[in-house]
Amino acid sequence: xxxxxxxxxxxxxxxxxxxxxxxxxxxxxxxxxxxxxxxxxxxxxxxxxxxxxxxxxxxxxxxxxxxxxxxxxxxxxxxxxxxxxxxxxxxxxxxxxxxxxxxxxxxxxxxxxxxxxxxxxxxxxxxxxxxxxxxxxxxxxxxxxxxxxxxxxxxxxxxxxxxxxxxxxxxxxxxxxxxxxxxxxxxxxxxxxxxxxxxxxxxxxxxxxxxxxxxxxxxxxxxxxxxxxxxxxxxxxxxxxxxxxxxxxxxxxxxxxxxxxxxxxxxxxxxxxxxxxxxxxxxxxxxxxxxxxxxxxxxxxxxxxxxxxxxxxxxxxxxxxxxxxxxxxxxxxxxxxxxxxxxxxxxxxxxxxxxxxxxxxxxxxxxxxxxxxxxxxxxxxxxxxxxxxxxxxxxxxxxxxxxxxxxxxxxxxxxx
Amino acid sequence: xxxxxxxxxxxxxxxxxxxxxxxxxxxxxxxxxxxxxxxxxxxxxxxxxxxxxxxxxxxxxxxxxxxxxxxxxxxxxxxxxxxxxxxxxxxxxxxxxxxxxxxxxxxxxxxxxxxxxxxxxxxxxxxxxxxxxxxxxxxxxxxxxxxxxxxxxxxxxxxxxxxxxxxxxxxxxxxxxxxxxxxxxxxxxxxxxxxxxxxxxxxxxxxxxxxxxxxxxxxxxxxx
Numbered sequence: 001x002x003x004x005x006x007x008x009x010x011x012x013x014x015x016x017x018x019x020x021x022x023x024x025x026x027x028x029x030x031x032x033x034x035x036x037x038x039x040x041x042x043x044x045x046x047x048x049x050x051x052x053x054x055x056x057x058x059x060x061x062x063x064x065x066x067x068x069x070x071x072x073x074x075x076x077x078x079x080x081x082x083x084x085x086x087x088x089x090x091x092x093x094x095x096x097x098x099x100x101x102x103x104x105x106x107x108x109x110x111x112x113x114x115x116x117x118x119x120x121x122x123x124x125x126x127x128x129x130x131x132x133x134x135x136x137x138x139x140x141x142x143x144x145x146x147x148x149x150x151x152x153x154x155x156x157x158x159x160x161x162x163x164x165x166x167x168x169x170x171x172x173x174x175x176x177x178x179x180x181x182x183x184x185x186x187x188x189x190x191x192x193x194x195x196x197x198x199x200x201x202x203x204x205x206x207x208x209x210x211x212x213x214x215x216x217x218x219x220x221x222x223x224x225x226x227x228x229x230x231x232x233x234x235x236x237x238x239x240x241x242x243x244x245x246x247x248x249x250x251x252x253x254x255x256x257x258x259x260x261x262x263x264x265x266x267x268x269x270x271x272x273x274x275x276x277x278x279x280x281x282x283x284x285x286x287x288x289x290x291x292x293x294x295x296x297x298x299x300x301x302x303x304x305x306x307x308x309x310x311x312x313x314x315x316x317x318x319x320x321x322x323x324x325x326x327x328x329x330x331x332x333x334x335x336x337x338x339x340x341x342x343x344x345x346x347x348x349x350x351x352x353x354x355x356x357x358x359x360x361x362x363x364x365x366x367x368x369x370x371x372x373x374x375x376x377x378x379x380x381x382x383x384x385x386x387x388x389x390x391x392x393x394x395x396x397x398x399x400x401x402x403x404x405x406x407x408x409x410x411x412x413x414x415x416x
Numbered sequence: 417x418x419x420x421x422x423x424x425x426x427x428x429x430x431x432x433x434x435x436x437x438x439x440x441x442x443x444x445x446x447x448x449x450x451x452x453x454x455x456x457x458x459x460x461x462x463x464x465x466x467x468x469x470x471x472x473x474x475x476x477x478x479x480x481x482x483x484x485x486x487x488x489x490x491x492x493x494x495x496x497x498x499x500x501x502x503x504x505x506x507x508x509x510x511x512x513x514x515x516x517x518x519x520x521x522x523x524x525x526x527x528x529x530x531x532x533x534x535x536x537x538x539x540x541x542x543x544x545x546x547x548x549x550x551x552x553x554x555x556x557x558x559x560x561x562x563x564x565x566x567x568x569x570x571x572x573x574x575x576x577x578x579x580x581x582x583x584x585x586x587x588x589x590x591x592x593x594x595x596x597x598x599x600x601x602x603x604x605x606x607x608x609x610x611x612x613x614x615x616x617x618x619x620x621x622x623x624x625x626x627x628x629x630x631x632x633x634x635x636x637x638x639x640x
Contacts, residue, residue, distance in 0.1 A: 003530040010520075010527060011513075018515040018556070319511040322472055323572065324500020325528050326493070409492075410473045413511065 007325060008332030015309075015333065016340055024341075027305055031345020031393070032352070034298040038385045039353060041294075042287025043377040044366065049280040052208065052371030057268040060209045062095070062136050063247040064239040065271040066254070067264045073100075074233040076262040082237065084257050090245035095136040098127030098220050099235025100227050102192040104163070106179040109187075119180055121163060125192065125216045126235075127223030136240040139205070142212065146184035146203030154222045156202035157190065160213035164204060190216070192227045208371055291385065298389055299396035302338050307400035310334060314404055318412025321405070331401045338397025342390045350386075353377055418481075419580050419611045420446045425468050425478035427461075427634075438464045439475070440634040446613060448579070451606045453625035454615045460631040462615045463584055469613060470503055470582040471495050483579075500528055504573030506583040506602075510565040512557040512572070518544060518564075519553040522571040529576055543575035544568070547601050563594035570601055574610065581605065583614040587621065599624060 016024060057063060068075045075081065078096065085094050105120035130149035134140045139158075140148040149156055161167040165178040182188060186201050199218060207213045224230075241247060247267040254265050269277075310317065317330055358375050365372035404412075427439040438461045446452050446469075454462045467473040468480060471487060479488040482498065490498070505511075512521045522540035531539070544553050547567035557565050566586060573581050583602060587595030599621050606612050614625065622628045630637040 003528055007524065007528050010524070011515075014515045014520065315511075316513050319507070320513065320524075321496060322499065322511075323505055323525055324496055324503075325524065326496055329528065410467055413472070413507070 004326055004329045005332065007329040008336055011320075011329070011333035012336035012340070016337060027301075027341050028344045028348065030301050031298060031341050031389075032348045033345075034294050034301070035346045035349035035386070035389055036352065037294040037297075038291045038389060039349065039377055039382050040357060040375065041290050042284070042385075043353075043375045044361075044373060045283040045287045045290075046280055047361070047376035048366070048368050048371055048373040049276045049283065050376045051365060051368070051373045053269065053272060053276055053280075054374065055207070055371060056209050056272055059137050059142060059207050060211050060238065061268040061271055062238040063241040063245070063268055064250050064254075065266055065268060066237040066239065066259075067266075067271070068099075068235055069262070069264060074098075074231075074235050075237070076233060077259070078233040078237070081254070081259050081263065082234075084254065084259070085237070085239060088250055088253065090241045090250050092240045092242050093132060093135040094240070095128060095132045095238045096220070096234040097133075097236050097238070098223050098227075098229070100125055100127075100192055100223065102190055102216075104157075104159075104179065104216055105189045105191070106182045106186070108189045121177060121179060123163065123214065123216055125190065125218065125223060127220035128217050129220055130217075133217075133238075136238045137212075139212075139217070142205045142207050143203040144206040146201065149202060149217065149219055151219065154219055155199055156218065157188065157199040158203045158205055158217040159188075159201055160205045160207070160215050162210075162213040163216065167204060167206075190218070190226070192223070195226050195228065197222075197226050208369075295388060295392050298342070299392045302341060302393045302396035303400055305341070306334050306338060306397045307403070309337075310401050310404040314407070314412050315415055317404055318407075318409050318414075321409045322413055327405045330405050331398060334397050334401035335394055338393040339390060342393035343386075346386045346389055350382070353382070417448045418445050419448045419450070419483075420469055420613075421481040422465075422469060423479045423481065425465070425475045425480070427464050427468060427473070428476045438634050439468065441478070442631075442634075442636055443478075444629060444636065446580070446611065449606075449609050449611055451603070451612045451624070451626045452614070453622040453628045454613065454631065455617065455619075455622045455628055456631035456637070458617070461634045462617075462631055465631065466582055466584050466613065466615045470505065470580075471499055472505075500525060500576075502579045504576070504578035504581040506566070506569050506573050506581065506586045508585040508588045510557070510562070510569045510589075512565055512568055514557055517554050517556055518549060518560065518568045518571070521557070521568055522575045525572065525576045540571065540575050543571035546574070546604075547571045561594075563590055563597065566590060566594075566598050567601065570598065570605075574605055580611045580613060583612065583616075585615050585617065587616065587618060595621075 066075060082094060082096055085091050101122065102125045103120050103122055105118055107119035130151055134148060149158060163179055164182060165180045166183055168178050182201060184201050184203060187198055188201060189196055189198050205212055241250060251265050251267055259265060320330055321327060358377060361375040365374055422442060422444050425439050425442040426437065428435050428437045442465060454465060456462050468475045471480065479486050487495065516524065519537060519540050522543050523536040526536035526539055541553060544550055547570050549564060549567050552560060552564060560568065586598055590598060602612055603624060616622055
């Protein structure tokens with residue numbers, strides 16, 4: 001057996017080494033493209049919903065999001081919960097948000113006639129501590145116009161870009177219902193629970209997460225006063241954890257601390273519901289289908305390459321058998337060649353993926369309406385695809401070799 | 417001591433519904449250390465007989481007994497093992513593997529036998545020296561002349577010390593001077609005890625053999 005493998009290796013190495021370098025390069029190139037097709041197409045498809053999930057976690061929810069129960073407007077015992085959360089070693093920062101429905105109006109100064117439509121929107125308003133919010137969601141970096149709120153300076157509001165006509169051009173999530181002719185520095189009137197206040201737009205948030213792009217944010221103290229709230233119960237709490245911390249452990253610990261009955265305590269993934277997960281699952285199926293076509297192409301390519309090689313070398317295969325080289329050695333030598341083509345093709349594919357494509361897509365995400373798509377190519381999944389490619393090419397290399405090797409030795413030698 | 421016993425060998429080829437019997441019941445024995453030439457006109461069945469004797473082909477009926485073992489019912493794999501361990505081949509068109517150097521061509525049966533690289537290459541080198549190619553061992557077949565390729569082929573055939581060396585018209589593609597040199601090399605091996613069975617149509621080379629078996633129309637016409 002050992003001699004069989006040694007001779008197979010001996011033959012394979014010399015065949016590859018002394019083959020035309022252009023032919024070898026071409027085959028390796030085809031295998032590389034096949035591998036890229038196998039990994040990158042699926043990576044992009046899965047990367048679209050995954051990009052959305054990552055952005056949701058990064059820009060809105062943190063790793064754990066605590067929301068009020070569906071039947072309540074706020075989280076009872078919020079202060080206790082915040083205190084408990086701050087005691088968890090995994091928690092880096094939390095951002096409690098007061099949430100309330102309200103109206104925001106732009107043309108309240110100029111609208112005089114009863115027939116004139118008010119330029120107003122019913123929206124959700126978040127009351128935040130801008131420093132905490134920035135530490136959890138980086139809200140300051142989401143501002144593409146203007147600047148963040150100052151905790152010491154009341155009278156300002158941040159608006160999600162989908163609330164403003166200037167930045168949506170009719171493509172906003174809420175369609176044409178947007179505020180017109182307002183931007184940073186403009187005054188708007190906010191009405192909450194019958195109380196109104198004039199605020200200046202300090203910045204506009206750009207995010208593909210609806211909760212950020214369709215909300216208005218003002219100082220929590222100011223919103224509480226405006227809404228007449230005297231309690232300190234908040235509407236939601238975004239929790240940022242230390243890198244590597246397990247959000248499920250924090251969720252479970254918080255539930256175990258007795259807060260399960262007063263709030264929906266969920267990881268970022270759970271709080272998104274199943275919509276994105278369903279999309280991701282669908283894209284994974286699509287990617288598997290596309291990948292299997294790629295695998296078929298790879299196997300047919302290798303089959304043809306090895307078949308042509310074996311057919312043109314049929315005489316020498318006959319001679320090798322004639323002088324006593326076992327058929328298994330000859331077949332195995334072709335299997336080794338197939339593995340060579342597949343692994344080198346995949347190697348160059350890996351280099352391209354992890355040194356060029358992943359950094360490129362991280363720097364220039366795919367601009368998709370609901371997300372900035374990343375290239376989702378986890379190393380374990382990539383290695384599985386590499387293994388699949390090698391396995392398929394091994395079979396594709398073995399079959400034609402077997403077909404030729406099992407032929408009559410003398411016929412092969414004499415070219416009959 | 418008999419090296420090969422061929423018993424009533426018949427070889428029939430079927431083609432397009434017609435049957436062509438090329439060997440018609442040949443019985444012969446070849447002794448250990450003998451140099452046998454198989455001769456005859458074109459189409460007499462010389463090469464076909466050599467292929468049966470050398471186990472490259474299976475007779476339609478009859479048996480080849482080698483070292484007292486009937487080969488009639490052996491599998492292809494078992495025949496390959498016998499070819500590797502006991503037989504050596506020199507083909508008319510040299511039949512070297514183009515991607516292997518002279519040394520590698522000569523070493524490959526030894527590697528298949530399980531010898532280490534160093535032993536296999538050392539034995540192959542000795543065989544190449546014996547055919548006068550010690551300075552061309554790293555050349556690919558494409559860089560060797562026809563005569564040199566045939567000498568590599570002989571080196572490959574003898575490197576693993578086979579019991580019987582089969583040569584199928586080894587000088588057919590060579591000029592007379594080079595052909596003569598190849599025959600001299602075969603004779604030299606024979607003088608050292610190598611059993612050789614050679615097909616040739618050259619009377620001159622046939623005369624050098626211990627025994628000539630003349631075939632005519634698939635049957636033995638005469639012995640010398």
